[in-house]
Amino acid sequence: MENKGIDCLICYGEYENKHGGISCSQDHFCCQDCFGNMAQDMFEHSQTKIPAKCFECQEELNKDQVLKLMDSTKVGLYKLYCARTEIDPKSQKVQKCPYCTYYEIWDINNNSHIFYCQEDSCRKVCCFICNRKLKVASSSKDKESIEVQEEVLSHSKCAAFLTMQADWETAMSPGQQRKCPGCGLGGTKDEDCTKMTCVRCSTLWCYICGMSEAQVERESVDSNFGQHFLGWETNSKRCPKKLTYIAKVDKRWDSEDEEANTEYFHKILQYKAMREFFSEYTEEQFQNLCEIVPEAKDYLDKIEEVMTMDLELIKR
Numbered sequence: 001m002e003n004k005g006i007d008c009l010i011c012y013g014e015y016e017n018k019h020g021g022i023s024c025s026q027d028h029f030c031c032q033d034c035f036g037n038m039a040q041d042m043f044e045h046s047q048t049k050i051p052a053k054c055f056e057c058q059e060e061l062n063k064d065q066v067l068k069l070m071d072s073t074k075v076g077l078y079k080l081y082c083a084r085t086e087i088d089p090k091s092q093k094v095q096k097c098p099y100c101t102y103y104e105i106w107d108i109n110n111n112s113h114i115f116y117c118q119e120d121s122c123r124k125v126c127c128f129i130c131n132r133k134l135k136v137a138s139s140s141k142d143k144e145s146i147e148v149q150e151e152v153l154s155h156s157k158c159a160a161f162l163t164m165q166a167d168w169e170t171a172m173s174p175g176q177q178r179k180c181p182g183c184g185l186g187g188t189k190d191e192d193c194t195k196m197t198c199v200r201c202s203t204l205w206c207y208i209c210g211m212s213e214a215q216v217e218r219e220s221v222d223s224n225f226g227q228h229f230l231g232w233e234t235n236s237k238r239c240p241k242k243l244t245y246i247a248k249v250d251k252r253w254d255s256e257d258e259e260a261n262t263e264y265f266h267k268i269l270q271y272k273a274m275r276e277f278f279s280e281y282t283e284e285q286f287q288n289l290c291e292i293v294p295e296a297k298d299y300l301d302k303i304e305e306v307m308t309m310d311l312e313l314i315k316r
């Protein structure tokens with residue numbers, strides 16, 4: 001058979017052979033330039049677009065081939081993003097050096113707070129809790145030396161805050177996003193509808209109660225997910241399809257501005273989580289945490305509001 005070359009499916013340019021480009025197992029070919037453009041978009045939407053997929057059939061592209069085409073400055077980052085999708089989030093976590101793209105896959109119960117970067121060009125040692133670099137340890141070749149041990153020990157007071165800091169982060173997370181009940185991917189409602197489809201695992205779920213289609217069907221008498229969005233005005237197990245609808249029964253919500261409602265919704269979720277946090281820790285403990293997590297200071301004067309605000313989502 002005569003070799004007629006191969007066309008790039010994106011720019012329609014004709015190429016003599018597949019070298020310099022990338023193709024999936026079905027021979028959908030994408031040239032080097034087009035891949036370069038795609039890569040940029042990929043890093044901007046890393047949560048959904050990495051690992052790279054075939055432009056035509058969405059098949060996952062061979063990682064080694066992708067890395068060969070990738071700009072050398074992006075290789076480390078690409079590997080890191082891939083690792084995040086390759087681990088089992090129930091038992092593993094990706095622990096990244098704060099100063100470079102070096103990472104290690106840790107057991108989820110590994111709570112070490114001192115991280116030793118093994119990347120030759122970096123080799124920094126840092127404390128995950130106070131986010132500070134350990135100066136002596138980072139420049140020392142001898143990790144067992146007394147000076148290094150002393151510096152590591154000086155961060156043991158940070159370790160005392162490990163659980164508290166993790167609890168604080170958990171309390172802050174509902175402020176911006178909600179997680180897909182299927183795969184845990186965090187997302188924020190963009191369109192005006194509260195019925196969500198996860199871009200990663202295709203789970204259908206409800207943004208308001210956070211339940212998946214399967215959970216709704218298991219835990220209620222609703223025969224299909226569509227019913228979950230009907231009759232919510234009187235049934236507290238059901239949810240409205242738009243946040244603006246809530247204004248019909250509860251005037252605290254806006255009847256037109258969905259964006260303002262989304263903000264209000266997240267504020268309630270976050271305050272609920274924060275209330276839980278502040279019922280476990282004293283204000284004094286929290287002030288100590290603020291020394292280590294300076295961003296937390298912004299919430300010092302909100303404690304009273306958090307503890308007293310009416311956090312009922314919908315007054316029916």
Ligand SMILES: [Zn+2]
Binds near residue numbers: 032033035
């Ligand atoms: Zn092309």
Ligand SMILES: [Zn+2]
Binds near residue numbers: 025026058
């Ligand atoms: Zn393909």
Ligand SMILES: [Zn+2]
Binds near residue numbers: 098099100117124
């Ligand atoms: Zn590093």
Ligand SMILES: [Zn+2]
Binds near residue numbers: 129158
């Ligand atoms: Zn520290």
Ligand SMILES: [Zn+2]
Binds near residue numbers: 181182185200203
């Ligand atoms: Zn998902």
Ligand SMILES: [Zn+2]
Binds near residue numbers: 206209210228238
């Ligand atoms: Zn719901």
